[in-house]
Structures are given as structure tokens and as C-alpha cells.
Amino acid sequence: MKIEAYKDIIPDFEEFRRIMATPQPYWMRVNTLKISEKDLIARLENKGFRFERYRDWNAYMIVESPVKHPGATFEHSLGYYYIQDFASMIPPIVLKPRKGERILDMAAAPGSKTTQIAAMVDDSATIVANDIRDDRIRALAGNVERVGATSVIITRGDARAKRFGMTFDRILLDAPCTGEGVVRKTPRKREPDLREHIKFSKMQMRMVENAYRHLKDGGVMVYSTCTYNPLENEHVVQYAVDEVGFVPLQIDIDIPYERGVREWRERSFEGIWDKVIRVYPHRINTGGMFIALLKK
Amino acid sequence: MERFGIPVRIVGDFDFYEYGKGVWATRATTIPSVKIETLGIRALRISGSLKPTTAFLRIVGKYASKNVVYLNKSSGLSFLKGSVIQGVCGDMRGYVVVRTENDILGCGMCKEGSLISQIPKKYRPDSSWI
Numbered sequence: 001m002k003i004e005a006y007k008d009i010i011p012d013f014e015e016f017r018r019i020m021a022t023p024q025p026y027w028m029r030v031n032t033l034k035i036s037e038k039d040l041i042a043r044l045e046n047k048g049f050r051f052e053r054y055r056d057w058n059a060y061m062i063v064e065s066p067v068k069h070p071g072a073t074f075e076h077s078l079g080y081y082y083i084q085d086f087a088s089m090i091p092p093i094v095l096k097p098r099k100g101e102r103i104l105d106m107a108a109a110p111g112s113k114t115t116q117i118a119a120m121v122d123d124s125a126t127i128v129a130n131d132i133r134d135d136r137i138r139a140l141a142g143n144v145e146r147v148g149a150t151s152v153i154i155t156r157g158d159a160r161a162k163r164f165g166m167t168f169d170r171i172l173l174d175a176p177c178t179g180e181g182v183v184r185k186t187p188r189k190r191e192p193d194l195r196e197h198i199k200f201s202k203m204q205m206r207m208v209e210n211a212y213r214h215l216k217d218g219g220v221m222v223y224s225t226c227t228y229n230p231l232e233n234e235h236v237v238q239y240a241v242d243e244v245g246f247v248p249l250q251i252d253i254d255i256p257y258e259r260g261v262r263e264w265r266e267r268s269f270e271g272i273w274d275k276v277i278r279v280y281p282h283r284i285n286t287g288g289m290f291i292a293l294l295k296k
Numbered sequence: 297m298e299r300f301g302i303p304v305r306i307v308g309d310f311d312f313y314e315y316g317k318g319v320w321a322t323r324a325t326t327i328p329s330v331k332i333e334t335l336g337i338r339a340l341r342i343s344g345s346l347k348p349t350t351a352f353l354r355i356v357g358k359y360a361s362k363n364v365v366y367l368n369k370s371s372g373l374s375f376l377k378g379s380v381i382q383g384v385c386g387d388m389r390g391y392v393v394v395r396t397e398n399d400i401l402g403c404g405m406c407k408e409g410s411l412i413s414q415i416p417k418k419y420r421p422d423s424s425w426i
Contacts (some may be wrong), residue, residue, distance in 0.1 A: 034354075047426050072425045074376070078399055079354065102326055126324040141334050142418065148355045150310060150336035151323045165329035 002191050003180075006228050009261045012282060019282040024184035026062040026070050027086045027286065031147045032119050035080045043075060054284075055254070059086050061285065079146040084112040087181065087279045087289035091174055091224040092116045094251055094293055099124040101169040104214060106159040106207060107176055109136035111143035117172070118149035128164060130155045160206035167216045175204045177225035177232050181288025184281065192229075201231045208240045215296040220249070223292045228278075230264035233290040237272050246294035248275040256283040260290075300348075300393055301361035310336070317342050321352055348391055350402030350415055357393040357400035364393045365404060365411055372396040375404065378420055381411040 003020060007013040028051075030037040037058055041051060048066035053059070062070050070076075071083050092113050097103050099121045108114045108129035117127055129144070129152050131137050137156050144152045155164065159173070177200055178192035204225070211221050223240065225232050237260075240246040248271070260276035262269055272292070279289040297307045310321040315335055322336025339352040353360075365384050367375055375381055375394055385392070385406035394404040394411065403414040 067424065067426055072422065074373075074399075074421060074425060077376075077419055077421060077425070078401075100325070123323050126326045128328055137333055144334070145337055145351045148337065148351070150321055150355065153322070153324050153328065153335055154333040155328065155330060156333050163330060166326060 001194065001197070001229060009230070009264065010228070010280060011258060016280060016282045019285070020184060022184070024085070024281070024287060025285055026065070026083055027089075028060050028062060028070065028081050029058050029084050029089060029116060029119075030060070030081050031079055031115070032058065033123055033148055034078070040075060040080050044073070044081075047073065054086060059089055061086070077146070079148055082112060082115055082143070082147065084116070085182075085185065086284060086286035087226070088112055088287070089116060090253065090255065090279060090289055091172055091222045091291055092120060094253060094291055095170050095172050095220070095222045097121050097125060097170055102126045102166065103128070104164060104168040104171045104211075105129045106171060106173045106211060107131060108154075109133075109140040111140040113172060113174055114140065114152055115143055115147045115149050118144075118147070118151055121151070123149055123151045125151050127152045128155060128168070129153070130157055130159060130162060130164070132156065132158050160203060160210055162210065164214050167214055167219070169216055169219050171211045171215055171219070171221040172224075173207055173211050173221060174224045175207055175232075175236075176200065177204070177227040178229065179226055180228045181226035181281075185287060197229045197231045201235060204232060204236045205239050208236060208246075209244055212240075212244050212246065212296060217296055219296050221246070221294045221296070223294060225290050226287055227290070228288055230261045230267070230269070233278075233292075234260050234264065234269040234273060234276060235267060237276055237292045237294070238267075238269050240292075240294055241272055246296060248272045249293040249295050250275055251277050251291065251293050253277070255279065258283070297356065299391065300357070300363050302356050302359045306356055306359045310339075312339065314342070318349075319346070321355075347414070348403050350419060353393050353403050354400050357395060357402075360393040363388055363391070364395060365406070367394060367396055367401070369396060372399070372401055373421070375411065375413050376401055376415055376419070376421055378413045378415060380413070382409065384411050385409055
């Protein structure tokens, strides 16, 4: 949909529209499996990079880069850092993976969140990373290898129906979506239409059902997308709660965010709208992201 | 890993599985009972003989105490680009861990006094890199 369709649900819409017309900065995360933040940042600053760190997080906005793409360094090739948007770092942080757990990343390629999870648990867990297409699996495997995440097992399959042969303590479903939140990074010729939002929404619901089947009792799932349309966000979470059996949980995270959408085109999201969160680029200079935390 | 003098306590952190054309190293504790594409990181390639991979040496190579070649920065860069480096192998023969003071670069092979780069093409730097 055209971005104007969201003017009633995105606060400070004019500021949002203004920032959407500006290029998105690169962000990066230090791969602590291989190097300390302090050592890597010193090395890259010596090469002419300048960073703005987000609080005391392992999240650095690249404000000056001596190369066109900030991944064109030996340090990147050695797996010392990962170019990853700030918004994309949030779902694994909300997931809170712990050492020794079984964790499933259902739609994992190209692997930014999978490798972030591996770093968060110090490569000491069982992380199953799944994706559907060969080219995406290759990209995922390349990144897992580059960062040295030996705890990751890659499977290939359709996240709507794939059987993983085990249950998990935590599941990340960063669902395929229409991607309205990444257009600053990847501009495109046209906006998705209503039919596409509905198509993705149905697919996301099937994935949520499959996630439920693979979650242990008491386990948690993070559902996230990088799009703005409530059909792919609050509507899917409402379905997960009303029809699948998930329980929505409050998200405790110290970043600028907005609560979810309460109503959209005659659909009401009572019971979940105040638990899910939306990250907007005019609140922090990143892409858009929707995140829900659900318990089985 | 004995060839490189990597302590058992380091290698013992991983489980090793022969799968496809490789031996894979993983710290995953549960292997799903379904077809898998990769299982951790490939540690060795099986093609007649066993060849250590650059990816795995970049994880454990810092603990190597034997068959290690140290390069200065500029030779290290040439090695990463795939060049043959002369005069660094000494008496060593066969696969070696190649490193600079700070970084493990990966796998090399000492043959007749020359260090031959075994760095996969995907890790070789482009001329625009810094």
C-alpha cells in the first residue's frame, strides 16, 4: 500500500515520511565469537571508520566509511563483524536465547539473526536455521561459516509445513513479508498491493501454526516482520492468540518504540495491541520492524 | 588437529561427524532427525586425503603450536589473495596454519619450500578492500 495509507496509525507521520525519503545508514554488530568489541572498533577506526554506538549495546551505526560498502574490509572477510540493521537486531534480543537451549530460526537466510543468536549464547546451544531456497541457504551457510558459528545446523524446507524432528525452547519466526520497512535500504519501483498483503498474511499464519507444533510447552516464540501493514502484523498475532493458542507477553526492551495498532479497517486487535511493539525509522535511524513475544 | 598441536581441551569442545564430503565440527548438542544441509562448520574436506578447512582453522588456529607459519602484514595480504609465498616454510611440509601477529588467515600448504595459499576464492580480497 502507499505509505499514506498508514498516516492514521504511524505517530508523527510527517516526520516519518520525511525520514523515509532519506538514505538509511548502515549498522553493524561485532562478532564476539571472534574478537572483542574494543579491539575491532579500534582497528576499524584506524582505517577511517567512524561509529555511533547505541548506548552500551553491541550495535554501531556507521557514520563514516572509507569504502563504499562497509563490508569491503579484511576484518569483515575474517568474520569479525556483521553488517546488520539495528531494527534487525531487536528480535533476537527479545527472544533472549540462553546457553544449552534448542532454538529454531524458521526463516533464517541470510543469517544475520541466526549468527546474532549464536553470538548471544557464545556458540553453546543447538540452533536450527531453516530456509526454503537453495540460493538463500548458500548465503546463510556462507555467513554461518564466516562468523564461525559451529552451533548452527541448517535445514531446508517450507516453514509452513516443515517437520524439524524435535521441539524447541525458543523459536524465532522472522517471517517473509512485503518488506515496507526496508525500502530506505532497498528502494523498489512500486508498493505492495492489498492482494500481496493478504497473500503474505495467510502464509505467515501457516508458519505460526507450524511454530506452535515445534515449541515445547512453556516455550516462547518471537514473531517479527519488517513491514508496516497490520494484516501482516497485529492480525497474524491476533490469529496466533485466538486460533492457535499462543499467549502474548509484554516485551521489556529499552529502545524507542510504539505500541501496536489497536484497530485497522474494521479489525480490532484488543488483547494484543498493547503487547506488541513497532520500531519506526523516525524514532531511531534504522529500518521498520514489528515484534511480538508469544508463549505456548 | 594433532598435526597443529591444538590441545585436546580445545578440540574436545566440538563433536565431529562425517557427513557428505566432509568432517563437520559442531557444538550443537542435539541433531534433528531430519535431512540437514550443514552441521556446524566443515572442519575437514575428504577428497582422497583429509584437508583442513580455512573456516575451522580460523576458529581453533589460534591454539596451534606446530606447523604454523607467521607472515607479516603485506605477505599476509598476498597470501589471502592466493599468491605463493617463498622463504617462509623452513622445514615444514604439508598443511599449515597461516597467521599474522593478530589474525588467523587460514590454511596453507608448504611444498618444496613454497607456501601455497589454500584460501577459498570466496575469502580472497578484492582490490578495492581495505
